[in-house]
Amino acid sequence: MKILAVETSCDETAASVVKFEKGLSHVELLSNVVATSLPMHRETGGIIPENAAREQLKYIIPVINQALKEASSKDSDIDSLAVTVGPGLIGSLLVGVETVKAYSYIWKKPIIPVNHLFGHIYANFIGRKEKEIKFPSIALIVSGGHTDLVLIKSHSNIKWLGGTRDDAAGEALDKTGRLLGLSYPAGPKIEDLAKKGTDTFKFPRPLIESGDYDFSFSGLKTAVLREVEKGAKPRLENFCYSVQQAIIDVLIKKTLKAAKEFRTKSILLGGGVAANGKLREQLELEIKNLKLEIPLFVPEKRLCTDNAAMIGAAAAFLGKPKSWDKIEANPELYFD
Ligand code: KG4
Ligand code: ZN
Numbered sequence: 001m002k003i004l005a006v007e008t009s010c011d012e013t014a015a016s017v018v019k020f021e022k023g024l025s026h027v028e029l030l031s032n033v034v035a036t037s038l039p040m041h042r043e044t045g046g047i048i049p050e051n052a053a054r055e056q057l058k059y060i061i062p063v064i065n066q067a068l069k070e071a072s073s074k075d076s077d078i079d080s081l082a083v084t085v086g087p088g089l090i091g092s093l094l095v096g097v098e099t100v101k102a103y104s105y106i107w108k109k110p111i112i113p114v115n116h117l118f119g120h121i122y123a124n125f126i127g128r129k130e131k132e133i134k135f136p137s138i139a140l141i142v143s144g145g146h147t148d149l150v151l152i153k154s155h156s157n158i159k160w161l162g163g164t165r166d167d168a169a170g171e172a173l174d175k176t177g178r179l180l181g182l183s184y185p186a187g188p189k190i191e192d193l194a195k196k197g198t199d200t201f202k203f204p205r206p207l208i209e210s211g212d213y214d215f216s217f218s219g220l221k222t223a224v225l226r227e228v229e230k231g232a233k234p235r236l237e238n239f240c241y242s243v244q245q246a247i248i249d250v251l252i253k254k255t256l257k258a259a260k261e262f263r264t265k266s267i268l269l270g271g272g273v274a275a276n277g278k279l280r281e282q283l284e285l286e287i288k289n290l291k292l293e294i295p296l297f298v299p300e301k302r303l304c305t306d307n308a309a310m311i312g313a314a315a316a317f318l319g320k321p322k323s324w325d326k327i328e329a330n331p332e333l334y335f336d
Contacts, residue, residue, distance in 0.1 A: 002073065120143065241249070
């Protein structure tokens, strides 16, 4: 089965062709094209939704054509389309959803609607044998828009355990990065600078002992602002280390708490912040130190940040193909 998937929920315009044979093999990536409008958002210090959608209008058809070309595919090879229907920015989602609806009508192929958050989880299945990832599984989705812990008992039984009450982990990194004069998105720069820093500030680890699966990261930017306002000039590297470490400690503590409570057989990471090397290494180390013997799965870095291959993968596992007139963008979509 070949799926042409499209993702436009935030600032990326992405299309991918994936191949999947259920039970037999894994999701095979035939193409994965991502056009980004990041340089424009760097100038404004963050994403302005209208600007993002205008760029996506320009990119969407060339990106789909490129994905088909790289996969040496044409409409007659494609069994189904897939598209992110939410959550996300309404203008951006509309570009992808309405374009895919037009393809569906003209090509006479069904559409599998995909929740972007499930896409981040299923990025872990790309290039892996389906049976490698054993359930129950705990998934931590950490991106610019989301911080969620999810329990996956099976492909049809996915339960949300908790999430952020305010800023997402990536958002906290981006906002503190801005206070420190770093360009958007700050996550990768903070990771780099932190390599030469230490935990000088010992910022609070919000809700670390709350006993639930909630997160709260908005206080961190206030803590950083207070230090910046003191006027002292501590090394930027130490700021970066301290902020990154505070976030990582909370993420790991809650993920391992859930893994133990639900006796999971695997842990999955997903979302842009999952590209963070320190998060991956520390989580791996703590799993080992606690002798939990739970395998950790993390997507390739390019599949952590927004892409359409992950939407194709989620469609392959969860797919319920529908007619184009039953598909609608839903910016507020969450876990069922
Ligand atoms: O998943 P994503 O591409 O978009 C959303 O769905 O939000 O995630 C983007 C977020 C940004 O906040 C960015 O700063 C963060 O992921 N990010 C990182 C790294 N790479 C991207 N954060 C920490 N370390 C990284 N290496
Ligand atoms: Zn995302």
